[in-house]
Amino acid sequence: MKILLVEDDLATREEVSDLLETLGHHTVDSDCAEEALQYIRSDGSADLILFDLNMPGTSGLDMIREVRHTSTQSISTMPAICMTGSRDAHSVVELLKTGITDFLFKPLRLADLKSSLQKVESEISRVRAQESQAAALNDKLNEKDKLLEELSLELSESQTESVLCLAYAAEYKDLGTGAHLRRISKYAERMAELLGWSEERCSSIALAAPLHDVGKIGIPDTVLNKTGTLTSREFNCLKSHTTLGAEILSASKSPVMRLGAKIAHYHHENYDGTGYPSGLVGSQIPIEAMITAIVDVYDALRTSRPYKEAMDHASAIDTMCNGDERTDVSKFHPELLKTFLHNHHDFGEIYRKNTVADVPPIMLSAVAH
Ligand SMILES: [Fe+2]
Ligand SMILES: [Fe+2]
Secondary structure (H helix, E strand, O other): EEOOOEEHHHHHHHHHHHHHHHHEEEEEOOHHHHHHHHHHHOOOOOOOEEOOOOOOOHHHHHHHHHHHHHOOHHHHHHOEEEEEOOHHHHHHHHHHHHHOOEEEEEEOHHHHHHHHHHHHHHHHHHHHHHHHHHHHHHHHHHHHHHHHHHHHHHHHHHHHHHHHHHHHHHHHHHHOOOOHHHHHHHHHHHHHHHHOOOOOHHHHHHHHHHHHHHHHOOHOOOOOOOOOOOHHHHHHHHOHHHHHHHHHHOOOHHHHHHHHHHHHHHHOOOOOOOOOOOOOOOOHHOHHHHHHHHHHHHHHHOOEEEOOOOOOOHHHHHHHOOOOOOOOOOHEEEHHHHHHHOOOOHHHHHHHHHHOOOEEEEEEEEHHO
């Protein structure tokens, strides 16, 4: 052990120091409490303080009280043995209150010193064992927490992935390539960023927006891919992809899926109340659905269909600004449209970078990043 020996009497100090060295310990000697306290404060590394009770200046009792009040735990709990020639009961009681490990009466006997030191050593190894047990337990708890976190992330990712499979299936059924969903995710996320939403909310809409047309999985191909004008019955059938999508997604407990349900339900509502399925007006329509609606229209304008050519970015933005025979700008949320138009280059870039048809379907990361 490294022992801080505090003894004002030189002869005793040398004698005790020799004894300790003989017993295999290393000592740091000090002839007064003040010096010992300074050593502790500046370094503090000792396994034990072996100190004389009566010293000129600060007494051993006051020194040990100061040690106990130190804010550093390794110092305030340092084992201490008091050496004293006095058998004064009051001092003994006061020393006991400071939690010292043992007393040694002068003149020191080797056997007493040895047994006191053994007491301290076994106390130190008990504390160290406890500390390493606590650290091991803590490590295990941290490991379990990490595992739980990973499992719940895996679970929610696989849940999201399964529903994205469905969204891609619906997209392929609608003669899409999958690239549209990837772009919708990125457009919606960019809109959310431009609106100053939190990172978490931006990620949620990035995951949920591609689910907007998931209900098309339940619409017959004859309706979905008809090139001619739809009969009113067929149009009603097509419109039901909104409520169908909401039904599919709202069964989930995941917040992202629930947001997806909201978007699927309301992405064909119009700001002016002319949309479907509920004819909601203005702020009655969830904002995430209105964002998806705007970016979905932009993407539809950029995409060729059997019955129409694809527009370039400038023409698509012009149409979003002024409308045409198919696009009525009063259907868009005015503030969202303003945000979209002010930052239209961002959306053009997203389109440009995400036109590859063979987007690996269902890769969550492909949609999320
Ligand atoms: Fe739709
Ligand atoms: Fe779409």
